[in-house]
Amino acid sequence: EDAAAPPPGDTADPFAGDPPRHPALRVNSLKPFNAEPPPELLTQSFLTPNELFFTRNHLPVPAVEPGSYRLRVEGPGGRALSLSLSELRQRFPKHEVTATLQCAGNRRSEMSRVRPVKGLSWDIGAISTARWGGARLRDVLLAAGVRDNTGDGEWHVCFEGLDVDASGTPYGASIPLKRALSAEAEVLLAYEMNGRELPRDHGFPVRVVVPGVVGARSVKWLRSVAVSPSESPSHWQQNDYKGFCPSVDWDSVDFGAAPAIQELPVQSAITEPRPGAAVPAGELTVKGYAWSGGGREVVRVSGAKGGEGKMGWGEREWREMGWGKGDGGKWE
Amino acid sequence: EDAAAPPPGDTADPFAGDPPRHPALRVNSLKPFNAEPPPELLTQSFLTPNELFFTRNHLPVPAVEPGSYRLRVEGPGGRALSLSLSELRQRFPKHEVTATLQCAGNRRSEMSRVRPVKGLSWDIGAISTARWGGARLRDVLLAAGVRDNTGDGEWHVCFEGLDVDASGTPYGASIPLKRALSAEAEVLLAYEMNGRELPRDHGFPVRVVVPGVVGARSVKWLRSVAVSPSESPSHWQQNDYKGFCPSVDWDSVDFGAAPAIQELPVQSAITEPRPGAAVPAGELTVKGYAWSGGGREVVRVSGAKGGEGKMGWGEREWREMGWGKGDGGKWE
Ligand SMILES: [Mo]
Ligand SMILES: [Mo]
Numbered sequence: 001e002d003a004a005a006p007p008p009g010d011t012a013d014p015f016a017g018d019p020p021r022h023p024a025l026r027v028n029s030l031k032p033f034n035a036e037p038p039p040e041l042l043t044q045s046f047l048t049p050n051e052l053f054f055t056r057n058h059l060p061v062p063a064v065e066p067g068s069y070r071l072r073v074e075g076p077g078g079r080a081l082s083l084s085l086s087e088l089r090q091r092f093p094k095h096e097v098t099a100t101l102q103c104a105g106n107r108r109s110e111m112s113r114v115r116p117v118k119g120l121s122w123d124i125g126a127i128s129t130a131r132w133g134g135a136r137l138r139d140v141l142l143a144a145g146v147r148d149n150t151g152d153g154e155w156h157v158c159f160e161g162l163d164v165d166a167s168g169t170p171y172g173a174s175i176p177l178k179r180a181l182s183a184e185a186e187v188l189l190a191y192e193m194n195g196r197e198l199p200r201d202h203g204f205p206v207r208v209v210v211p212g213v214v215g216a217r218s219v220k221w222l223r224s225v226a227v228s229p230s231e232s233p234s235h236w237q238q239n240d241y242k243g244f245c246p247s248v249d250w251d252s253v254d255f256g257a258a259p260a261i262q263e264l265p266v267q268s269a270i271t272e273p274r275p276g277a278a279v280p281a282g283e284l285t286v287k288g289y290a291w292s293g294g295g296r297e298v299v300r301v302s303g304a305k306g307g308e309g310k311m312g313w314g315e316r317e318w319r320e321m322g323w324g325k326g327d328g329g330k331w332e
Numbered sequence: 333e334d335a336a337a338p339p340p341g342d343t344a345d346p347f348a349g350d351p352p353r354h355p356a357l358r359v360n361s362l363k364p365f366n367a368e369p370p371p372e373l374l375t376q377s378f379l380t381p382n383e384l385f386f387t388r389n390h391l392p393v394p395a396v397e398p399g400s401y402r403l404r405v406e407g408p409g410g411r412a413l414s415l416s417l418s419e420l421r422q423r424f425p426k427h428e429v430t431a432t433l434q435c436a437g438n439r440r441s442e443m444s445r446v447r448p449v450k451g452l453s454w455d456i457g458a459i460s461t462a463r464w465g466g467a468r469l470r471d472v473l474l475a476a477g478v479r480d481n482t483g484d485g486e487w488h489v490c491f492e493g494l495d496v497d498a499s500g501t502p503y504g505a506s507i508p509l510k511r512a513l514s515a516e517a518e519v520l521l522a523y524e525m526n527g528r529e530l531p532r533d534h535g536f537p538v539r540v541v542v543p544g545v546v547g548a549r550s551v552k553w554l555r556s557v558a559v560s561p562s563e564s565p566s567h568w569q570q571n572d573y574k575g576f577c578p579s580v581d582w583d584s585v586d587f588g589a590a591p592a593i594q595e596l597p598v599q600s601a602i603t604e605p606r607p608g609a610a611v612p613a614g615e616l617t618v619k620g621y622a623w624s625g626g627g628r629e630v631v632r633v634s635g636a637k638g639g640e641g642k643m644g645w646g647e648r649e650w651r652e653m654g655w656g657k658g659d660g661g662k663w664e
Contacts, residue, residue, distance in 0.1 A: 258632075
């Protein structure tokens with residue numbers, strides 16, 4: 001809203017250092033970069049190839065020199081660790097988990113057809129699955145002096161990224177300490193994605209991976225981890241990534257009144273054929289994915305064949321393509 | 333299907349010993365007794381009065397003499413406890429939890445309007461809330477030698493009731509051992525309901541209460557608790573209380589292919605006014621309940637005003653009436 005010319009030096013494009021991307025990605029926003037794989041590519045394999053994994057950046061991609069990278073971990077009572085990348089790799093056992101990440105806005109383009117919703121117009125591809133490798137957040141927190149028995153009261157683990165806005169404010173988010181300490185929840189400080197180092201768009205050299213939880217909490221380019229009695233003060237924790245009643249709009253919304261989204265609900269979509277596609281007569285293969293947030297299981301996928309007023313239901317026609325922790329799969 | 337006369341002696345009504353019931357209950361089945369409170373009474377108070385609490389019996393109500401009652405608890409390796417009622421009360425700290433129980437068939441009468449479903453035709457009242465008091469199942473299992481760290485693999489805790497069918501087979505059900513041992517899940521061996529001893533219809537003298545889980549696992553008139561590598565072999569665990577795809581019917585159903593229902597999904601219903609009721613012009617108070625299975629929270633209740641093709645959404649019109657662990661509440 002300020003029409004004055006930017007001061008000299010600020011004219012440099014802060015996104016000029018962003019990495020190259022795969023040309024098949026469908027771009028919803030270039031700066032910051034937000035893109036998803038075409039639906040058909042999503043169900044070509046159970047694990048999404050790194051270069052096709054949906055990308056949800058809020059800010060320019062930071063350029064991190066791995067040799068000088070340090071992760072700060074703040075425990076209780078002023079105790080803190082500073083870990084180099086090799087210390088993170090060597091001091092803590094490497095743990096691997098297959099987990100699906102999903103953006104809270106996945107399928108927003110369909111929601112907007114019912115009622116307009118603010119945000120990026122994602123199709124059905126803002127969800128992807130990888131095999132992640134890294135240190136358990138639990139192990140790192142315990143090394144920083146966090147006690148396993150957290151007692152009563154809700155504590156949180158706040159993350160900050162190395163990605164910053166024009167004022168120097170980083171991206172940030174938090175999860176409940178209870179989830180962070182749960183061995184079963186398998187929260188990682190990941191440095192590997194499908195057996196390779198993290199791509200720059202996915203948080204090189206270290207990102208958080210919180211299985212079953214909205215992608216916004218899996219902070220990329222991780223700079224700090226801090227235990228706190230409060231949730232992250234970040235804009236994205238406080239004033240974004242929350243759900244409201246349909247009667248709320250941008251004039252009446254009270255972000256303080258709603259809880260921050262953590263676990264997402266069950267999700268399923270058809271990737272092939274696409275809506276409106278002409279299909280041959282006779283047998284048709286339909287593909288899609290299903291995922292249940294919060295570490296719960298998907299028990300089955302059912303489908304309805306519609307047309308000219310009649311509808312049939314089928315369950316046994318679906319073939320499972322594979323299921324991972326986190327907990328989803330693809331079917332056809 | 334056997335038209336022969338029953339043998340002498342079998343003509344006695346096995347339900348003759350059932351207790352008297354409150355006349356306001358709406359009876360779906362008399363033998364076994366299955367009944368629910370009228371919707372209007374359900375939302376008159378946050379805790380449902382004992383005599384109005386929905387009743388879901390599968391068999392005749394057993395007559396238990398409290399002085400000779402013994403609960404058998406089978407731990408691992410042949411170790412077992414036999415507890416009298418006073419031992420259960422005195423050896424273990426009394427724990428209280430406000431929890432809502434719901435029958436899996438709640439609102440089946442509405443489902444059947446879409447597509448017929450087999451089972452009792454419950455309206456919206458097969459759900460009720462009480463303050464339960466008893467021993468934690470966790471404490472009793474630990475006393476029976478069950479170790480807190482259950483390691484890998486799914487173990488179960490099987491319950492049997494003192495209610496038996498004509499062949500002497502008791503009602504039975506099971507829950508995962510992990511839930512049974514979780515301090516947070518607050519599973520009780522309850523001997524109190526809203527500050528009084530359990531009524532006969534609700535399991536006198538001892539019943540299981542599993543907050544957040546389908547009522548069928550909260551076994552009444554509890555006779556035995558056993559840790560097992562398998563789920564309960566009971567009919568009601570194996571061949572009932574499971575969910576299927578709409579294409580499945582009684583000719584094609586394969587109970588072995590579906591998991592036993594444990595946590596139920598979110599539920600909400602309007603208790604006043606009733607469908608089709610004439611209401612006065614002007615302001616109208618609408619009442620109802622909301623409940624989320626599995627110990628998750630209900631974040632909000634939203635309502636829509638319909639009529640003559642237009643629909644408005646309102647959130648702020650709904651007023652919260654109270655929420656308890658388990659986790660539900662009533663609103664108006
Ligand atoms: Mo997101
Ligand atoms: Mo039930």
